[in-house]
Amino acid sequence: MRDVAVVGATMLKFGRYPDKDVVTLASEAAIGAIKDAGCSIKDVEIVVSGNLYQSNAMIGQRVMKEIGATGVPVINVANACATGSTAFREAWMAVASGAYDVAMAVGSEQMGKMGLLGADGASREYSTEGVMGTGLMPGVFGQAGVEHMRKYGTTQEQFAKVAVKNHKHSVNNPYAQYQIETPLEDVLNARPIAWPNTLYMCCPTGDGAAAAVLMSAEKAKQFTQNPVWVAASVLTSDPYTPRNPTMFDINTLTRNASTEAYQKAGIGPEDLDMVELHDCFATAELLHYENLQLCGEGEAGRMIDEGATYVGGKIPVNASGGLLSKGHPLGATGVANIVEIVWHLRGEAGARQVEGAKTGLAHVIGLGSACTIHVLKK
Amino acid sequence: MAQEAATTAEKKPNPIVPFMKLPEKYPNEPAYLWGVVCKSCNAKYLGARTACGNCGSTGPFEETRFGDEGEIYSFAVVHQTVPGLEAPYVAAIVDLDDGVSVRANVYGLDISKPGPEWFGKRVKMFTEKVRVDREGNDIIAAKFKVTDGK
Numbered sequence: 001m002r003d004v005a006v007v008g009a010t011m012l013k014f015g016r017y018p019d020k021d022v023v024t025l026a027s028e029a030a031i032g033a034i035k036d037a038g039c040s041i042k043d044v045e046i047v048v049s050g051n052l053y054q055s056n057a058m059i060g061q062r063v064m065k066e067i068g069a070t071g072v073p074v075i076n077v078a079n080a081c082a083t084g085s086t087a088f089r090e091a092w093m094a095v096a097s098g099a100y101d102v103a104m105a106v107g108s109e110q111m112g113k114m115g116l117l118g119a120d121g122a123s124r125e126y127s128t129e130g131v132m133g134t135g136l137m138p139g140v141f142g143q144a145g146v147e148h149m150r151k152y153g154t155t156q157e158q159f160a161k162v163a164v165k166n167h168k169h170s171v172n173n174p175y176a177q178y179q180i181e182t183p184l185e186d187v188l189n190a191r192p193i194a195w196p197n198t199l200y201m202c203c204p205t206g207d208g209a210a211a212a213v214l215m216s217a218e219k220a221k222q223f224t225q226n227p228v229w230v231a232a233s234v235l236t237s238d239p240y241t242p243r244n245p246t247m248f249d250i251n252t253l254t255r256n257a258s259t260e261a262y263q264k265a266g267i268g269p270e271d272l273d274m275v276e277l278h279d280c281f282a283t284a285e286l287l288h289y290e291n292l293q294l295c296g297e298g299e300a301g302r303m304i305d306e307g308a309t310y311v312g313g314k315i316p317v318n319a320s321g322g323l324l325s326k327g328h329p330l331g332a333t334g335v336a337n338i339v340e341i342v343w344h345l346r347g348e349a350g351a352r353q354v355e356g357a358k359t360g361l362a363h364v365i366g367l368g369s370a371c372t373i374h375v376l377k378k
Numbered sequence: 379m380a381q382e383a384a385t386t387a388e389k390k391p392n393p394i395v396p397f398m399k400l401p402e403k404y405p406n407e408p409a410y411l412w413g414v415v416c417k418s419c420n421a422k423y424l425g426a427r428t429a430c431g432n433c434g435s436t437g438p439f440e441e442t443r444f445g446d447e448g449e450i451y452s453f454a455v456v457h458q459t460v461p462g463l464e465a466p467y468v469a470a471i472v473d474l475d476d477g478v479s480v481r482a483n484v485y486g487l488d489i490s491k492p493g494p495e496w497f498g499k500r501v502k503m504f505t506e507k508v509r510v511d512r513e514g515n516d517i518i519a520a521k522f523k524v525t526d527g528k
Contacts, residue, residue: 126394130463131508131519133481134456139469142454150452150497194469195455195492240432246424246479247452247471 001096005220005227006376008037008104008213009342011335014177014327016112017207022051025209026059026108027066029332033104033211034067038223041068044213045100048075050087050107051331063106078331080366081280082235083107084210085334089372091214092233101219107335108209138194138202138281140367144250145196145283152298154286156196160187161304162282163201163324169311170321172352175336177206177327201282201324208329210336228342231265231359232375250284253371254291254363261361262293265375269293272315273357274344276337278365279322289317292363292373311354319344319352334364338374345378391516394508397425398520399443409505410446411520413478414439422478446503447525448474450484455492468492472501472522486524500525 010032017025026049034041049060055078064074079086084107091103129135148154164184170176182190182200190198220227236257241249262268269292277292279285289300294315295308303309309317320326320340323333341360343349354360358378365371393400393409401407413424418435422442429436453470470484484501501522508519 125509125511126392126517128394128481128519130456130459130465130467130469131483132394132521133471133483134454134459134469135481136456136459138458139454139456142456143452143469143471146454147452149494153494192455192457192466194457197454240421242421243451243471243473243479246481 002098003217004092004095004214004230005217005224006212006230006338006342007215007220007224007227008033008035008039008211009339010036011175011210011332011339012208013175014206014208014329014332014336017110018112022054022108022110022207023059023062023066025110025207026051026063026106029108029209029211030063030067030104030106033213037213039102039213042070043102044070044072044104046073046091046094046103048077048087048090048094048103048105050077050083050105050335051109052078052080052083053109053111053330059108060106079370080368081278081328081330082334082364082366082370082372083331084336085338085362085364085372085374086235086370088212088335088338088374089233089235091212092230095214095216101216103214104211105214105335106209106211107332109329109331110207111205111329112207134194137367138197140248141281141283142194142197143247144287145281148283148287148300152301154301157184157188158301158304159196159282159286160184160198160201162279162285163187165304165310166279166318166322166324167200169319169352170325172350173321173326176321176325177204178325179321197281197283203280203323203328206327206329208327208332208336210332210339212335212338212342226346228345229377230374231267231377232261232373234261234264234373236260236371238369248367248369250365250367250369251287251291253369254288254365257371257373258292261373261375265377267359267375272359272361274319274341274354274360275315275317275363276320276340276360277317277363279318279324280328282324285317285322288363292361311352316354319349319354334372337362337364338376341376345376389514391507391518392511394517394519395425398518400518405505408446409518409520411444411474411480411503413442413444415442422476424478424480442476444474444476444478448472448501450496450499450501451479453484453492453496455489470522480520482520482522484522484524
């Protein structure tokens, strides 16, 4: 595999765009990434579009019709919440394999006020939702957090501290859907959604788009003095564990992915300067501290108690505010958290900059399940 | 009239999931959960399988009837759900004594005080009509109640 550089990266502020359609959002992000790369749409040799809810609507081709129908190959991918990062990985593979020199990944989603994901399916007459447990995300991630309570004595307050941290970080991120600080008391007293997660411990749905332009080392030299390198790109699915899929296992595939990513990048977790991980719910973030090997088994609660994952702490996690604040337009999310790392490694992250960041990790998990990890280096 | 009577006669309770069976004499004979065991690796599954997700074996599988008791492994208290459904409720993962896990509503807990003391609570299955389908058949779900060994 060849070295691949991220040369262009951009995202739109996540939020609600009722006056724009998803192709417009994706096109704006794509144009932004191309401008950021300093190249033209005519330099792009392959395009991968990530969009989940409209994955059958040829979003990638419609974007190209909008911004430059050059006739290059276009692929539309869907992979649950890991849709955007899977699109990025397909673009990476296209260049790393030697087949193409310039690839673009565009992630987009328009969710509006969709509310609880999957809730529409739960209205079927033979749906088990609410009568035989739950398959909706707040409950599923609640159960995953409660399993951690069972194993290690983790408390609701420790999970709530994740929301406190991420919402505090969001205040410095103009791209976040919400930039509102939430003290611990507010988080714990907020409306319960699925105990132990309250409203402020659940990510909002919304609209958004993000894009990245990837190039071979030789090509990148023509466009930038400041490339960010993809040191590892990993995608896993969940191996057999006895309770899955009755109870989704978000841990095993993330552990497998992190082990593979560190090995491929030739680094250990101690070498990371920052992490953007998939905090779709506050409970998930603590589990992933252990899954990504940022701390030992059962130590995640202590890690948040000590404040180690704040910007300025031992290993800043979700300096962007995370999905909890930034929002989670499914197809855009995985590209956006790579964009966030790229901006920090370039020193362009403004008030939330992790000073001197040279190596970062972007993690996404989509249930069903798909886990991506990208390690990026200056 | 004759036609109406025939339609009524054809109506029957249906299990909400394929891994639950209702005996001919239900509800006089209790409903139960069933599944298969992979003869190669002993992995247990709710319902039928095309092949084994653990070892890849395409069979043989042994059909088995699971007992109706188990314990709470994990849970969430769901407060916000789909319109028309009751909330809050306890959405648990129940580990059956026979070695499989099932998603379940669990009753008999103080819903205002979720906590670690719920882990390992003994539960027993019961069945309940939850709604009626388009053809007028009762839809039957499996639910669990806390027994605490009683």
